[in-house]
Amino acid sequence: PAGRKWWHVSTVYQIYPRSFCDSNGDGIGDIAGITSKLGYLKSLGIDLIWLSPIYRSPMDDNGYDISDYQDIAPEFGTLADFDHLVVEARRRGIGIMLDLVVNHTSDEHPWFLESRKGPGNPFRDFYIWRRPGPDGGPPNDLMSSFGGPAWTLDPLSGEYYLHLFSRRQPDLNWENPAVRREIYKMMNWWLERGIAGFRMDVIDYIGKQVDQGLVKDGPRLHEYLQEMNRRTFGRHDILTVGECWSATPGSALLYSGRDRSELSMVFQFEHVTQQWDEIYGKWRPKAFDLVKLKSVLSKWQYALSEDGWNSLFWGNHDLPRAVSQYGDAAGYHSQSAKMLATVLHLMKGTPFIYQGEEIGMTNVPFTTIDQYRDIETLNMHRLHVEAGLSPEDFIKGANQSARDNARTPMQWNAAAHGGFTKGVPWIEVNPNYATVNAEAAMTDERSIWNHYRKLIALRKTHPVIVYGLYQSWLDQHPDAFVYSRALDRDRLVVIANFAPHKVQLTLPRELANPGTCLIWNYEPVDTLGENVDLKPYEAFAILCEM
Ligand code: TEU
Ligand code: CA
DSSP states (O other), X not given: OTTOOGGGSOOEEEEOGGGTOOSSSSSSOOHHHHHHTHHHHHHHTOSEEEEOOOEEOOOTTTTSSOSEEEEEOTTTOOHHHHHHHHHHHHHTTXXXXXXXXXXXXXXXXXXXXXXXXXXXXXXXXXXXXXXOOTTSSOSSOXXXXXXXXXXXXXXXXXXXXXXXXXXXXXXXXXXSHHHHHHHHHHHHHHHHTTOOEEEETTGGGTTOBGGGTBOTTOTTHHHHHHHHHHHTGGGSOOEEEEEOTTOOHHHHHHHHOTTSOSOSEEEOOHHHHTTSBTTTBTTSOOOOOHXXXXXXXXXXXXXXXXXXXXXXXXXXXXXXXXXXXXXXXXXXXXXXXXXXXXXXXXSSSEEEEETTGXXXXXXXXXXXGGGOOOHHHHHHHHHHHHTTOOHHHHHHHHHHHOGGGGTSOOOOSSSGGGGSOSXXXXXXXXXXXXXXXXXXXXXXXXXXXXXXXXXXXXXXXXXXXXHOEEEEEOTTOSSEEEEEEEETTEEEEEEEEOSSXXXXXXXOGGGOOBOEEEEESSSOOOBOOSEEEEOTTOEEEEEEEO
16 A cells, blocks of 8 residues: 555664674674674564764764765775675675664764864864854853763864764754755765665754754754755665754654655654653663553654654663663563563564674673763763762663673673674673574573564565554553554453553453464463463563454
8 A cells, every 4th residue: 555665564673783793802892893783683583774874083972973984984884895795685685784873973083173173164064163252262152962061172273163973073054055065965965876775863953943942853953954955865765864852742743754855764862861860961871660561652743643653662772771660680680671672562663683682681780880981971971970969879870771782892702702793892891792692592492682683574474564553552551561453353462461460450341352372471371361370571462353
């Protein structure tokens, strides 16, 4: 039927190249390492790989600070390595998506080096420069996500430049048509190389109106995206996903509506931020509240049920490990990881798996700040400890929320450093690699890995998983997540227990039918009565014909 897209049926796997597989022993993951693991990804069954940035970069923010958009970071390899990866992946039916980081560049990008030369330079307006405020300080009080003011004074010209992230990530000026032209040219250059999609970093920032203090959702944002679509990927059948921390169901329809000619879908973060403290944000997470989580996820399911499309994810390279955040990484590691996968993959949308999630990788047990590498965490440590927080308390929060939880090396086997490198890894491997690793997972029929594999395969055989109408049930139940999906005569019922204890449910009569169990994490359940007893973190899905 009209409106159906190949990427509706796809599952995406995110790779953080620095931490995936090191082929040459320098302790840093690389493109050749990724290519060597294509067989692993193929047997998992994924369709697309989203690569976090691989471009030339001083690595102030692990590649989200790009100094050359059309070259590969030498620590990751060469353009030839990249082309080889694209070809080898395609041979296995896997597409490669790139991370498009165009809100900002590195301060070492030639555009910025030129821009710094002062007013009058043809590249001056590629970035956002302002004269000092009346007191000689920053022009306004915009703050950087990584702490401190978003403005840095450049002594060369006596003006401030804007950086919403680190001072080494100056923001591009999207109001300048020459900037947009250069970016579209660069995107087309990659599209010609045969890539299958773009993930767009903080794309909701590009319409910013700095002088109004407005960053997200600026007035020209959607105009720019439509222009980008027209001038670049609109002519190719690719998947585009915008990272939009500010997205609401309303704006998501603008980004991903079928007649909007903007993006395929966005990453929204409401299910993530609902867990954050009003003042201390993620550094002091609230107690887990399933009723709230369900209401957020269901709201998004309903809002995009007719038009637009959801992305589905628990984790990425900026977020804690899913099983640590929403499950029980200690007591019910395997059961809770499988439960989370079941709940997510059977909703309507395109699922994204973050590397290591498929084997249940967990948050880190670091004990000192020296073990952390992430610029955000190091900056926040300085700021919070200066403000009086004890270093011990900071580490406690960081072990729950810091981005490095997701960035420790992929655990391949029980060899030294989890088989990630023959050298010394750039960040320590999680010590649980002896038991949590891909090799062990692949040989165990009941592993988390095999559960993911099954879920990915089910999407391909059951259209109800891809297109079925979503409905949530028992919204106020504090421990159980129950929803159904309906397409033609198929009705899929998904039941999950988010608690580390047994739970008893009374289901509405219309859900209580016999059927076939498609997936489970204890034993298959084929007949659903009105009374259901769930074991800790039990989850299953039953397909009935109505
Ligand atoms: O992230 C955007 C972003 O807002 C995050 O830095 C977020 O503020 C933080 O992780 C939540 O605590 C994107 C990338 O995903 C991230 O890795 C980059 O550092 C950032 O943009 C800058 O490019
Ligand atoms: Ca390497």
